[in-house]
Amino acid sequence: xxxxxxxxxxxxxxxxxxxxxxxxxxxxxxxxxxxxxxxxxxxxxxxxxxxxxxxxxxxxxxxxxxxxxxxxxxxxxxxxxxxxxxxxxxxxxxxxxxxxxxxxxxxxxxxxxxxxxxxxxxxxxxxxxxxxxxxxxxxxxxxxxxxxxxxxxxxxxxxxxxxxxxxxxxxxx
Amino acid sequence: xxxxxxxxxxxxxxxxxxxxxxxxxxxxxxxxxxxxxxxxxxxxxxxxxxxxxxxxxxxxxxxxxxxxxxxxxxxxxxxxxxxxxxxxxxxxxxxxxxxxxxxxxxxxxxxxxxxxxxxxxxxxxxxxxxxxxxxxxxxxxxxxxxxxxxxxxxxxxxxxxxxxxxxxxxxxxxxxxxxxxxxxxxxxxxxxxxxxxxxxxxxxxxxxxxxxxxxxxxxxxxxxxxxxxxxxxxxxxxxxxxxxxxxxxxxxxxxxxxxxxxxxxxxxxxxxxxxxxxxxxxxxxxxxxxxxxxxxxxxxxxxxxxxxxxxxxxxxxxxxxxxxxxxxxxxxxxxxxxxxxxxxxxxxxxxxxxxxxxxxxxxxxxxxxxxxxxxxxxxxxxxxxxxxxxxxxxxxxxxxxxxxxxxxxxxxxxxxxxxxxxxxxxxxxxxxxxxxxxxxxxxxxxxxxxxxxxxxxxxxxxxxxxxxxxxxxxxxxxxxxxxxxxxxxxxxxxxxxxxxxxxxxxxxxxxxxxxxxxxxxxxxxxxxxxxxxxxxxxxxxxxxxxxxxxxxxxxxxxxxxxxxxxxxxxxxxxxxxxxxxxxxxxxxxxxxxxxxxxxxxxxxxxxxxxxxxxxxxxxxxxxxxxxxxxxxxxxxxx
Numbered sequence: 001x002x003x004x005x006x007x008x009x010x011x012x013x014x015x016x017x018x019x020x021x022x023x024x025x026x027x028x029x030x031x032x033x034x035x036x037x038x039x040x041x042x043x044x045x046x047x048x049x050x051x052x053x054x055x056x057x058x059x060x061x062x063x064x065x066x067x068x069x070x071x072x073x074x075x076x077x078x079x080x081x082x083x084x085x086x087x088x089x090x091x092x093x094x095x096x097x098x099x100x101x102x103x104x105x106x107x108x109x110x111x112x113x114x115x116x117x118x119x120x121x122x123x124x125x126x127x128x129x130x131x132x133x134x135x136x137x138x139x140x141x142x143x144x145x146x147x148x149x150x151x152x153x154x155x156x157x158x159x160x161x162x163x164x165x166x167x168x169x170x171x172x173x
Numbered sequence: 174x175x176x177x178x179x180x181x182x183x184x185x186x187x188x189x190x191x192x193x194x195x196x197x198x199x200x201x202x203x204x205x206x207x208x209x210x211x212x213x214x215x216x217x218x219x220x221x222x223x224x225x226x227x228x229x230x231x232x233x234x235x236x237x238x239x240x241x242x243x244x245x246x247x248x249x250x251x252x253x254x255x256x257x258x259x260x261x262x263x264x265x266x267x268x269x270x271x272x273x274x275x276x277x278x279x280x281x282x283x284x285x286x287x288x289x290x291x292x293x294x295x296x297x298x299x300x301x302x303x304x305x306x307x308x309x310x311x312x313x314x315x316x317x318x319x320x321x322x323x324x325x326x327x328x329x330x331x332x333x334x335x336x337x338x339x340x341x342x343x344x345x346x347x348x349x350x351x352x353x354x355x356x357x358x359x360x361x362x363x364x365x366x367x368x369x370x371x372x373x374x375x376x377x378x379x380x381x382x383x384x385x386x387x388x389x390x391x392x393x394x395x396x397x398x399x400x401x402x403x404x405x406x407x408x409x410x411x412x413x414x415x416x417x418x419x420x421x422x423x424x425x426x427x428x429x430x431x432x433x434x435x436x437x438x439x440x441x442x443x444x445x446x447x448x449x450x451x452x453x454x455x456x457x458x459x460x461x462x463x464x465x466x467x468x469x470x471x472x473x474x475x476x477x478x479x480x481x482x483x484x485x486x487x488x489x490x491x492x493x494x495x496x497x498x499x500x501x502x503x504x505x506x507x508x509x510x511x512x513x514x515x516x517x518x519x520x521x522x523x524x525x526x527x528x529x530x531x532x533x534x535x536x537x538x539x540x541x542x543x544x545x546x547x548x549x550x551x552x553x554x555x556x557x558x559x560x561x562x563x564x565x566x567x568x569x570x571x572x573x574x575x576x577x578x579x580x581x582x583x584x585x586x587x588x589x590x591x592x593x594x595x596x597x598x599x600x601x602x603x604x605x606x607x608x609x610x611x612x613x614x615x616x617x618x619x620x621x622x623x624x625x626x627x628x629x630x631x632x633x634x635x636x637x638x639x640x641x642x643x644x645x646x647x648x649x650x651x652x653x654x655x656x657x658x659x660x661x662x663x664x665x666x667x668x669x670x671x672x673x674x675x676x677x678x679x680x681x682x683x684x685x686x687x688x689x690x691x692x693x694x695x696x697x698x699x700x701x702x703x704x705x706x707x708x709x710x711x712x713x714x715x716x717x718x719x720x721x722x723x724x725x726x727x728x729x730x731x732x733x734x735x736x737x738x739x740x741x742x743x744x745x746x747x748x749x750x751x752x753x754x755x756x757x758x759x760x761x762x763x764x765x766x767x768x769x770x771x772x773x774x775x776x777x778x779x780x781x782x783x784x785x786x787x788x789x790x791x792x793x794x795x796x797x798x799x800x801x802x803x804x805x806x807x808x809x810x811x
Contacts, residue, residue, distance in 0.1 A: 037340060037397075152340070
């Protein structure tokens, strides 16, 4: 994946949020080194909007919950600050307006935006108002080999979120 | 000034008489025209007119009229219009602090980084590991990934998430953070993941499946992820060089300290706190820990691994007791033969890995349940596409002088045993068995041997086709005797009588010399730790007491890397003790498969105990005019 012995460090954040039936929305942020080994994981308590909020926020509810509530909280509380936060949900790209960290939207190679940057097996696009965010990949992206599947850590985050919700439910029962 | 215009003045109309009598009953819609007509008749339309605003004021004389003559003073008050509408209550989303849960992973130990790739390779380029064997799968097929799963005894959310958030083992080992010299097989990845997540484990893979490599790699990952720091690995003394070699192959960055030298040096090693692997043999473990205990010293380890863990099958032995007393957090046992003789041996192993209480005696059902949870056992047939092992029992008939010698020895031996009566011991019976087995190998007087005749015939064919064969016997004298009579095939001898320095060259010659078709090995020396997968034929000249040992011997050839079927010829002389032993062992093998529960589990069979050795002969003691059976001694494994 990377040349051994290098002193450069790239900490990657993998941010995912999911909706759990009858429980609301939960989010998790996994910070790994550039080999994919976990350094820190955080997840939120479930966020459950009430009916008034659903009506008033309308279609902006999920981006609001994902970005301003979940994403912002997780990044602010992170002990290990990532150099780049990746997401596979385009709506979370809006989080960039609320945090001072590059947020990258991960896409399959085929069908990626023309201005996206290759990273591992995938491509990453950035917020249109923060074009300089891509510099982090120009500087440190070579630490991650081209064979790395960057979608894989999201599976871990989602499985961890499911596990956390299940434990939460068992405690509540 | 603001003027308010009323739009609903009907009720305030000064002309609408308030005393209008109400109708007696509420009119229905159909009667509305009638009502209107009635009202119009009852009330005439009022007259309207206009009046001026300057109404005359009449002043009555009262004596104070002078004061009233003054005009009333009018004042005008101006009020500003409100330009913006004020809404006192403005709704804001309730943005309370969102609780979070955080898990920080240990940093792990970063040992010496691996050496750079071989010169000539592109610098900075990563090695791409090739799978060990193509199974006809498409190259584009997505590679299987082995995820770590939390063990069943991990209950806290922290423990469970620790495992779930680790990367797939394949990613970890794909020449990225940790360099692997060869790509492991899928079942080996599963074994590594299984070991990684267990504090108590018994890895009982069949020989040749890579228990060593799986153990080393799991240790490596645990060290790298900060889960362990000091590991103590105990193995039989002859296997120390083997482990050293395997560590340098599979985990060259790990510091391995072999506990050796005089007492002072060994004590210094035991008292070291440096992270890494500490390698020692069973004898040193027992001797040194007894001394350390007397001095009140108890070295602490994060992981204790026992290789060839059947060495602690007797839970009352000093070895087993010492191993159980080592201060440790995790306990792993490695053995290809978790049961050699009795089910209690498995209980001893479970006691070591701390899944049953001290002196616990689980029944067969409990053993089976514990096996499911804490034993990982795979057989070659089930996990890899190995060439088959073709077992070919060769039933031979003794003839001539050899048959005569055998029958005489058997008859005289039984008579002697019967004469011993109550004073008979298993040792007496055992000696007769050995004598008969030796005669079945060859007649010491005439050198006649049905087995040798058959061996020579088979070897002619093997040598003609350029093949190589391994022959096992339990007697070095038999091996030497065979060697003298098989010179046509350039036999090599490898047994305990061969000095250690000469052993490696012998194995190298057997591998490289195209004219060396036969190697003669003793079960004790040749059955463990050798890789002879270039040999396609195995002869069991005589049978060992325990099929597990025989399987170990056969697996020198039938192991990973073998490209052709391995033909195993087991010599059994008909109507002799060999036939009876074979039958007894086969019955026991079938019986004990049920404990480990694995189909094809060929090593769960057991050796003969004292009762079964007595049962090989129909022994009778004279009791007056009649006879009675001589009963077996209490069970004691051979």
